[in-house]
Amino acid sequence: MLVTVIACTALTASGTAVAQSSSGSTFSLSFGDALRQMQQGNRSLQIADKGIETARAERDKLNALWYPSLQGAGTFVHLSEKIEVKQPLSTFTDPAKDFVHNILPDDKFISGILDQIGSHTLAFPLAPRNLTSVGLTAEWVVFSGGKRIRASKIGNSLIDLARENREQTDATQRTLLAESYFGLRLAREVARVRQDTYNSLKRHYENALKLEAAGMIDKAGRLFAQVNMDEAQRALEAARKEVTVVQSALRTLLNLKDTCSILPTSPLFINTSLPVKEEFVQTMQMENYIVNQLQLQSQIARQQLHIDQSGYLPDIALFGKQTLYAHGIQSNLVPRTMVGVGFTWNLFDGLAREKRIRQSKIVRQTLALGQEKAKEDLSVGIDKLYTQLQKAQDNVRALNTTIELSEELVRIRKKSFAEGMATSTEVVDAETMLATVRVARLAACYEYDVALMNLLALCGTPEHFEQYIVEDSPSSIINH
Incomplete structure (x- = not known):
């Protein structure tokens, strides 16, 4: 009975009168x-x-x-072919042949050498078939209408x-x-x-x-x-x-x-x-x-x-990108750090x-x-x-x-x-x-x-x- 009285008393406000009865506790x-x-x-x-x-x-x-948003992203890309620049050498030898003919109209020796060189194509590789990059991208909307x-x-x-x-x-x-x-x-x-x-x-x-x-x-x-x-x-x-x-x-x-x-x-x-x-x-x-x-x-x-x-109204935002790790992409082709400002303007949306x-x-x-x-x-x-x-x-x-x-x-x-x-x-x-x-x-x-x-x-x-x-x-x- 004492346990019941204490448990119920704890639930009541201070100053509440409590009376003991045979059947339990009475609260006033x-x-x-x-x-x-x-x-x-x-x-x-x-x-x-x-x-x-x-x-x-x-x-x-x-x-x-x-607040600005900051996102991290990583990519691995396998290309079907290498990324390279191909340039036929004839683009360079043909003007040279014309120049030689202007000086030596009957020359065949130099022209033959230039023809052999011009038949080839010069290739400059830019990126391998497997590319990997990891970087951070930040964007901060400065105007949203x-x-x-x-x-x-x-x-x-x-x-x-x-x-x-x-x-x-x-x-x-x-x-x-x-x-x-x-x-x-x-x-x-x-x-x-x-x-x-x-x-x-x-x-x-x-x-x-x-x-x-x-x-x-x-x-x-x-x-x-x-x-x-x-x-x-x-x-x-x-x-x-x-x-x-x-x-x-x-x-x-x-x-x-x-x-x-x-x-x-x-x-x-x-x-x-x-x-x-x-x-x-x-x-x-x-x-x-x-x-x-x-x-x-x-x-x-x-x-x-x-x-x-x-x-x-358009949305205007500042953005920036920092490449933390790159494999296969030269920095002279894609810079590691970029910052700028841009806007998006929905002109027609049906x-x-x-x-x-x-x-x-x-x-x-x-x-x-x-x-x-x-x-x-x-x-x-x-x-x-x-x-x-x-x-x-x-x-x-x-x-x-x-x-x-x-x-x-x-x-x-x-x-x-x-x-x-x-x-x-x-x-x-x-x-x-x-x-x-x-x-x-x-x-x-x-x-x-x-x-x-x-x-x-x-x-x-x-x-x-x-x-x-x-x-x-x-x-x-x-x-x-």
């Missing part, structure tokens, strides 16, 4: 403690963090275009997009936590109401036994009290099972051991007033994750359009550039329409959630009065029943109505809390949720 967690616990080992958040790292790597890859600048901006936008995705994932997990955390608080409070109802009906049944023995009520009245007591017990058992189910879901979300029992300390709450709906709408337009993601995607599309338009530009423009237009539609849809969602909050506030105000009436009715009918002035049915009806309205008030508060978290997540500010939590006195869970 506020909503803030549960939030920090969830963020420590949440798989979805870890995946989103990896997305940011991937975006940074992509940005660095795009920034690599600013703005492609590198646009690519760097795209890389930065990709990181911002990944961060927005991470924030959206965090908001989703916060919403799930609110549903599970306050769902557990609701289940516990409902179980407490069912326990109070069962205890009250059990005392009513015991009083019915005494009145039956005294002859003040008949057997049917006592049986009616017993049946409703049993029904209250079944409702209590169902509520306890619901607590177990919701607690298991919350443990999974918080990555706690199965032997740990969670006691939520932050109450179900409801605020008496809220900011006007227009404030939430304005916040949504600036902070919502979907809107921001579409805005970033639009920026990326704009930079991509500029990149496509720069295809009309209208591919024009099609890419048109496609980029269509993407930008689509993203602009998507952003406007997203704002409209989100405004409808905010209106719906805000209405749910107002409805929950109205329900709680109405139920508070109903609860006061039901409590007074239960008191009067119990007293009347003890004096033989009221039937068992009247007492049970009063107890049932009191339990029903108490559960209804709890459900209204739960709906308010979950709707508020969804509203703040829709606005992109789920971290403000804790500012709305009302820490009430131990005697009440509702802020009247």
Whole structure:
């Protein structure tokens, strides 16, 4: 048991109360403690963090275009013939013969010698049949029509997009936590109401036994009290099972051991007033994750359009080559070191550039329409959630009065029943109505809390949720 306590304690935030029970460890967690616990080992958040790292790597890859490239290459070539220069000697002897004839018109001796020499061909070998070379080639693009600048901006936008995705994932997990955390608080409070109802009906049944023995009520009245007591017990058992189910879901979300029992300390709450709906709408337009993601995607599309338009400009680059080893190639034929500057200019590519530009423009237009539609849809969602909050506030105000009436009715009918002035049915009806309205008030508060978290997540500010939590006195869970 001690090992279980230590293992579970290490997973909770500092300052969390831990109580030992026969079945395991009980942790008293506020909503803030549960939030920090969830963020420590949440798989979805870890995946989103990896997305940011991937975006940074992509940005660095795009920034690599600013640096020169250096490549090493080696080749071995076997030629079918030697590389050589062949020159017939007659090219040289024929002018000499003409010169001799001009001086000695009847000369045959010298002309014969020149004819014999001119019949041969002079060959100069340049390279053998087997050639080998190893060298380095460097290239540095100094002008690319703005492609590198646009690519760097795209890389930065990709990181911002990944961060927005991470924030959206965090908001989703916060919403799930609110549903599970306050769902557990609701289940516990409902179980407490069912326990109070069962205890009250059990005392009513015991009083019915005494009145039956005294002859003040008949057997049917006592049986009616017993049946409703049993029904209250079944409702209590169902509520306890619901607590177990919701607690298991919350443990999974918080990555706690199965032997740990969670006691939520932050109450179900409801605020008496809220900011006007227009404030939430304005916040949504600036902070919502979907809107921001579409805005970033639009920026990326704009930079991509500029990149496509720069295809009309040439690329200018410095280059150099250094031969480290060469066999069969003389340096006087191919120098070992070369440097220069060159450019490439795509003059016609089958209208591919024009099609890419048109496609980029269509993407930008689509993203602009998507952003406007997203704002409209989100405004409808905010209106719906805000209405749910107002409805929950109205329900709680109405139920508070109903609860006061039901409590007074239960008191009067119990007293009347003890004096033989009221039937068992009247007492049970009063107890049932009191339990029903108490559960209804709890459900209204739960709906308010979950709707508020969804509203703040829709606005992109789920971290403000804790500012709305009302820490009430131990005697009440509702802020009247």
